[in-house]
Amino acid sequence: MAELSEELAGGGKVEGSGLRTITREAALELRGYKHACHVMLHAPDPDSKLFGRIPLRHAVLMMMRFDGRLGFPGGFVDPEDVSLEDGLTRELTEEVGWGENLCPITEEDHLSCQVREHPQKMVTHFYAKQLTLEELSGIEVSATHAKEHGLEVMGMVRVPLFTMRDGSGGLPAFLSNHFIGNSRSQLLYGLRVLKLVREDKLWEATRASQGVR
Numbered sequence: 001m002a003e004l005s006e007e008l009a010g011g012g013k014v015e016g017s018g019l020r021t022i023t024r025e026a027a028l029e030l031r032g033y034k035h036a037c038h039v040m041l042h043a044p045d046p047d048s049k050l051f052g053r054i055p056l057r058h059a060v061l062m063m064m065r066f067d068g069r070l071g072f073p074g075g076f077v078d079p080e081d082v083s084l085e086d087g088l089t090r091e092l093t094e095e096v097g098w099g100e101n102l103c104p105i106t107e108e109d110h111l112s113c114q115v116r117e118h119p120q121k122m123v124t125h126f127y128a129k130q131l132t133l134e135e136l137s138g139i140e141v142s143a144t145h146a147k148e149h150g151l152e153v154m155g156m157v158r159v160p161l162f163t164m165r166d167g168s169g170g171l172p173a174f175l176s177n178h179f180i181g182n183s184r185s186q187l188l189y190g191l192r193v194l195k196l197v198r199e200d201k202l203w204e205a206t207r208a209s210q211g212v213r
């Protein structure tokens with residue numbers, strides 16, 4: 001139970017990683033740490049209903065990575081990048097074909113930040129960017145023409161935010177996949193703080209995901 005609450009609070013439950021949540025400012029003061037930035041792209045979808053009855057409400061994007069794990073688009077910030085957001089935008093251009101027609105990702109989109117010492121000194125920055133449904137659908141298309149398509153990125157996926165009547169289909173089954181790093185915690189944190197899924201539903205789905213086969 002303690003582990004669940006830590007994960008939902010964005011504490012980053014990754015076995016043996018010793019992740020700590022810190023502020024963006026504190027992260028930027030650190031020396032000798034690599035910084036990685038990833039973003040949850042999401043859009044309101046008030047009209048779509050699965051099977052004509054299950055309201056989808058929001059579309060949230062993750063991606064299937066080359067290593068068979070799920071994660072968010074993004075990557076390591078290079079020394080040449082002038083800011084974290086500049087590095088994130090460069091990665092997004094390579095991975096999903098992020099275009100200049102979209103609102104730039106800014107400091108205001110920064111949602112959380114975690115630091116770990118092992119196996120390497122590293123900070124993970126998590127962003128969330130709200131798009132229109134049209135823009136998000138455009139990303140799904142542009143991703144198939146992006147430089148990393150079929151290489152580092154096997155494809156974009158929408159996260160099912162609902163739970164089926166059987167109690168395991170939908171979000172619980174999705175959460176039982178393999179996730180890279182602390183991206184599962186980031187997903188739960190993003191869904192909770194942006195109120196894309198009700199907190200009690202998140203608890204249920206997280207608990208149910210442990211029994212999914």
Ligand SMILES: O=c1[nH]cnc2c1ncn2[C@H]1C[C@H](O)[C@@H](COP(=O)(O)OP(=O)(O)O)O1
Pocket residue numbers: 036038070071072073074075076077091124152180181182183186
């Ligand atoms: O979505 C993610 N959330 C948190 N950490 C992640 C996520 N995706 C990858 N990672 C970790 C794995 C690595 O330690 C670094 C950078 O990985 P990656 O995104 O593959 O970076 P490059 O494209 O190689 O720059 O973050």
